[in-house]
Amino acid sequence: MKAFAARRYGPPEVLELREVDTPAPRDNEVLIRIHATTVTSGDWRVRSLDVPTGFGIIVRLVFGFTRPRQPILGTELAGVVEAVGKDVTRFKVGDAVFAFSDAKMGAHAEFITMPAEGVIAPKPDGFGFDEAAALSFGGVTALQFFQRAKLKEGEKLLVNGASGAVGTAAIQIARHMGAEVTGVCSGGNVELVRSLGAGHVIDYTQESVADCGETFDVVMDTVGTLPFAKAKKLLPPGGRLLQIVGSLPQALQAPWLSLTSGRKVIGGAAMGRREDLEFLAKLAESGEYRPVIDRRFAFEEMIEAHRYVDEGHKKGNVVVMVEGETE
Structure with missing residues (x-):
């Protein structure tokens, strides 16, 4: 099979298209x-080692x-079950699924094997493979942090970095939970963020978030620009700061x-977690x-896709079509 593999850490150009063996599913796995x-x-952070302060050595030890250690990057995928191991009953050949391989990665390829009882779910009805592939990373991150924060109906939520993959998912999931959402983004993304369900939008190029004069029950920082020193002005007693991106010193503190x-x-x-994928579906x-x-x-444009993500200005998700048209 064809796969893009990173031969070393570095810029997008470290990726190369290779022919590698197609994996065979074990007894409890699906292909x-x-x-x-x-x-x-x-993917950008693992490939480039451009990580928050203090996490460089940890990332090297893990990856x-x-x-x-796993040269084939990619954590999100959607596709069709090609083969199943002899002990698999949950899926059959031909099932359309989407999945999240998490730290095991391996999705920037034509095939992948995963445990049938793992983080895989049937593709939602009415969704193309492109949309299904983009359900997991942002959705799982937002959902789990809201669960940890015990986000409740009627609470006020601020999403800093509202136009990214996590931010765009967070707005929609929070609205489902009954929260009142304020999004923070650049001027060019204001209408997008509003269309997703944010009742209020702050253009950070025109207004300082920390000086907006409001408080929020929950502040979600998806981009690392609202450390506690700034966010505490936005949080009343009992408020919660969700640090999706932060340095090691911040985590220890x-x-x-x-x-x-x-x-x-x-x-x-x-x-x-499988239950999260099923909920998102x-x-x-x-x-x-x-x-x-x-x-x-x-x-074949995988390197260009990485270059685009490296620029840091994407809206939501960047999808790579392994099979099928890009439109």
Whole structure:
């Protein structure tokens, strides 16, 4: 099969298209023919080692010290089950599915094997493979952080970085939960953020978020520009700061701040869970959640897709069509 592999850490040009063996499913696994995948900020960080302060050595220990231990990046995918192991009963050949491979990655390829009882769900009715592939990364991250924060109906939520993959998912999921959402983005994305359900939008190029004069029950920082020192002005006693992106010193400081400030600081990673994918699929089928797709690239354009994500200005998700047309 064909796969894009990173031979070392670095810019998009470290990726190369290779012919590698098509994996065979084990007894409890399924083989999925990938129709669409994505390039996320996570792929960018693993490939480039451009990570928040303090996490460089940790990323090397987890993903490979001198080069990626798993050279095939990509965590999101949608496709069709090609083969199943002898113990698999949950899926059959021909089933259309979407999946989240998380830290195991491997989705920037024509095929992938995954445990049948893992983070895989049937593709939502009415969704193309491109949209289904983009459901997981932003949706799982937003959903799990809202669960940790115990976001409730009627609460006020501020989403900093509202036009990215996590931000666009967060707005829609929070609206489903009954929260009142304020989004923070650049002027060019104001209408997009408003169309997703944000009742209020702050253009950070025109107005300082920290000086907006309002307070919020929950502040979600998806881009790392609202550390606690700034966010505390936005949080009343009992408020929660969700640090999707933050430095290692901030992560180490979070428990102390939670104990002493009267506000709760919540960080950490969002891990793939099957029940989250199933929840997102139901939300998608109901029309309450639809991933925003900025651009679609052909599989042969994987390096260009990475270059585009590296620029840091994507809206929602960047999809790579492994099979099928980009439009």
